[in-house]
Amino acid sequence: MSKQTQEKHLRFPLARRIEHWINGAAFITLALTGLPQKYFEAPISVGLITALGGVENVRIIHRVAAVVLALVAIWHFGYNIYIWYVQRKNPSMLPTPTDGFNAWKTIKYNLGIDKERPKQGFYTFEEKMEYWALLWGTLVMVLSGFFLWNPITAAQYFPGEWIPAAKAAHGGEALLAVLAIIIWHMYHVLIRTFNKSMYTGYMSHEEMEHEHPLALHEPPAPKVEPAVLKRRKSQFWIGYGLVATIWLVGVIWFVTSEQTATATIPEPEKVEAFSPLTPTPFPSPDAIPEAALRYGTTWETSVGTIFVSKCGECHNPRNGEKNLDLSTYEGALAGGDSGPAVIPGAPGISISLFWPGFEDHPGKLSPAEFAAIQEWIRNGAPEK
Structure with missing residues (x-):
């Protein structure tokens, strides 16, 4: 076995992997506590809600996971801006016209028309589609979730019809996201090829040659003078710090502005009804x-x-x-x-x-x- 074959290439640093698994845990929690509320009559939903201690606990867990997802989004935004602005790394997750050609070539390859798969870079068009679908889905879930979490506040600024529309969008997007993860994501990372890079952070040279051959020939990021790097970091932390603070304040306001959607009306106490009959007025006994x-x-x-x-x-x-x-x-x-x-x-x-x-x-x-x-x-x- 050659030295090049044994070589490993870093694909996901530790920060990326931690972010992925926290985001994944939040997503799974949201799915397990959200879909049973949408399909509450299904036997599996009844069993799951009962196992979690009732719908009140399910709602609380769902909202905690939603807050975790929002915090991960703040981190993700800052991390990407840092590697793009400070480190000047290529924003390889941005879609390009080449991705459209690669998608078409992949279809022809899968149909047996072309003999070779298209050569792709650090991120394939499949990964880009999944990534941007995740971002779009998260945006839809956050906006529709705001209407459901704070219906009174939302109704002060938007038509009341938007609240049931948000409920339909929230449930529909949730179902679409779960199906996309099960059918699309799990197939590509577990069935088509078992991709261990999100566990170890590395891919072998052979795997990179097969999945991301163009990434092996990309030029490294240019070296930056320490003074320039320091200035960029300073500018980044000022800008990102301001944006992250506003974002965080928004999340806090999102969570605490009203409590109508998190409170379940307690079951009224059952007491024996007592309604005394009013006696018919009669003349005095005398x-x-x-x-x-x-x-x-x-x-x-x-x-x-x-x-x-x-x-x-x-x-x-x-x-x-x-x-x-x-x-x-x-x-x-x-x-x-x-x-x-x-x-x-x-x-x-x-x-x-x-x-x-x-x-x-x-x-x-x-x-x-x-x-x-x-x-x-x-x-x-x-x-x-």
Whole structure:
């Protein structure tokens, strides 16, 4: 085996690898806590939410992972600006027209039309597509997540219809991102070739020749005078420090501006309902005996006369309003459409004492008449 074959090439330094795995952990956490909320009726979602201690815990974990993702984005932005501005390394992740040609050549190679795969640089067009899709997806998730996390604040500046639209975009982009990782990313780094560079940081010379041959022939970054390098670092930290501070303040405001979306309304305490019936107002006990003695205590002595004079015009065998006849003793006990007008022994639920109390009812009872009928019903409503 030649010395060149044994040579290793640094592909991802430690900082890049740490960033990748933190970002990956945040992404997986967001997927495991977000999709069960979108498809909450699925058995696997119910099991996962239950295992995590309920939807309240799921929401908290989801939002913690979202904050981690935002912080990783701040770091990623600064790291890329540093290597581009301070170290003057080639921004090889930027798409170029060559990537379009490489994509077309790859399609023809996969179809058997071309005999050779296109030679690509440090990042292939597949990796660039995945990277920019990740950036775009993160932007969509952050913006739509803001609407869902802070709906009241969002509604103050944007139409209310944007909130359900943000919910649809958030869930749809989440599903698309998960499928892209499973189908696209996992295939390229685990199945097509098992790429260990994100674990070790290095790729062998043979792997580089196969996947990134043009990167082996790229000229190294030009050496920079220490004074120039120092000036660039100073300018970088001033600019990035300002941007990162604004970004960080925005994240804090994002998280703490309102709590409506993170709070679940607690289940109300179950208590036995108690709604006491309001007693029907009756004349005072002192007035009842006197009224009862004046009118009598049976239907035949005078109670029947009260019903006939006050109620008989509407409730008689000929007219029969509500199919109720109050001109006879039997008719009063039989009642009509609303049930018995007189229930012996129960004046509180006898409707003959209720209806005269309504203002729009034509028949009215005087207090003495009311007391006499009440006492008559209480005593069993005797006929004779």
